[in-house]
Amino acid sequence: MHSDSNRLFIYTMLYINYKNMFLKNEKIKITVSELAIYLSCARKLYYSCRSHEPVSSSSLSYIEHLVLKEMAMSFPHMLNSSSSKDDVSYEDLEILLSEVLENISLIYPVEMDGVTAEIIDEASEVIRANFDEIRQNLSEQAKVPETSKLAGMLSFMDEEPFLHSDKLNMTGIPYRLVELEGSFAPVIIKTGSVPENGVWTNDRLHLASFAMLAEEMHGSPVKSGFVLYARSGLFRKINIHSTDRRQVLQTIGRVRKIKEGTMPDKKESALCASCSYSEMCNVKASFASKFF
Numbered sequence: 001m002h003s004d005s006n007r008l009f010i011y012t013m014l015y016i017n018y019k020n021m022f023l024k025n026e027k028i029k030i031t032v033s034e035l036a037i038y039l040s041c042a043r044k045l046y047y048s049c050r051s052h053e054p055v056s057s058s059s060l061s062y063i064e065h066l067v068l069k070e071m072a073m074s075f076p077h078m079l080n081s082s083s084s085k086d087d088v089s090y091e092d093l094e095i096l097l098s099e100v101l102e103n104i105s106l107i108y109p110v111e112m113d114g115v116t117a118e119i120i121d122e123a124s125e126v127i128r129a130n131f132d133e134i135r136q137n138l139s140e141q142a143k144v145p146e147t148s149k150l151a152g153m154l155s156f157m158d159e160e161p162f163l164h165s166d167k168l169n170m171t172g173i174p175y176r177l178v179e180l181e182g183s184f185a186p187v188i189i190k191t192g193s194v195p196e197n198g199v200w201t202n203d204r205l206h207l208a209s210f211a212m213l214a215e216e217m218h219g220s221p222v223k224s225g226f227v228l229y230a231r232s233g234l235f236r237k238i239n240i241h242s243t244d245r246r247q248v249l250q251t252i253g254r255v256r257k258i259k260e261g262t263m264p265d266k267k268e269s270a271l272c273a274s275c276s277y278s279e280m281c282n283v284k285a286s287f288a289s290k291f292f
């Protein structure tokens with residue numbers, strides 16, 4: 001027979017164990033990259049965090065993305081040197097493209113495995129079609145003091161900072177974290193289209209999530225961040241608001257649910273056409289439809 005105090009002890013331990021289990025689930029570790037995948041497609045996150053290998057990642061659009069991203073890392077140098085001499089030229093971009101193509105398989109051996117010369121040529125042609133726009137935007141931004149200052153700082157930085165938050169149990173690596181006017185500002189590179197003004201909502205939340213990590217690590221508020229839209233050679237600055245931070249917190253909760261095992265509904269979008277998981281996703285959707 002248990003005494004009342006023994007019984008109380010057992011109930012207390014059971015309660016603590018239950019609470020720990022609950023808290024453990026609450027604290028599943030997530031990364032900002034997972035958050036970004038969720039923002040592009042919740043179903044895609046479900047597959048990627050369950051180690052479902054994409055059927056093929058060597059599509060034309062993916063190779064374009066890799067090449068543009070590598071090129072964009074040199075845009076601050078170009079912008080910087082164009083402010084002191086001539087405008088960025090078509091030849092400058094052509095030289096940069098050939099340098100990137102020479103090294104791309106060394107930097108991304110897995111992603112480039114099996115990619116044919118035809119795909120690389122096709123991706124290069126698509127990128128070349130943006131050269132005039134990139135050239136013009138880089139040259140114009142060299143005359144803007146804030147962008148010119150940012151490019152100057154980025155030219156001397158060569159490491160991606162590792163950020164983490166114990167409170168959110170989240171980690172992330174932005175392209176760079178610069179210190180401007182006494183405040184840190186994350187910088188990210190995007191290879192999709194550029195919006196007419198400002199940045200896309202998903203890019204805003206991507207920046208806000210890095211801002212929240214940097215705030216905890218450095219103990220001071222992050223007021224702004226930058227997106228470099230590689231396809232246009234444009235830097236866009238945004239201020240980070242409380243509403244962005246609130247949305248990041250909501251998104252973190254949804255990402256954790258998916259990591260715990262909840263499969264989100266399929267949402268058809270323009271991304272599905274070039275999605276590496278489309279085969280798997282279509283089978284799952286039609287299988288599920290037999291039961292509902």
Ligand code: SF4
Pocket residue numbers: 041042043044266267268269271272275276277278281282
């Ligand atoms: S096919 Fe569409 S819904 Fe399915 S994972 Fe890909 S982008 Fe998401």
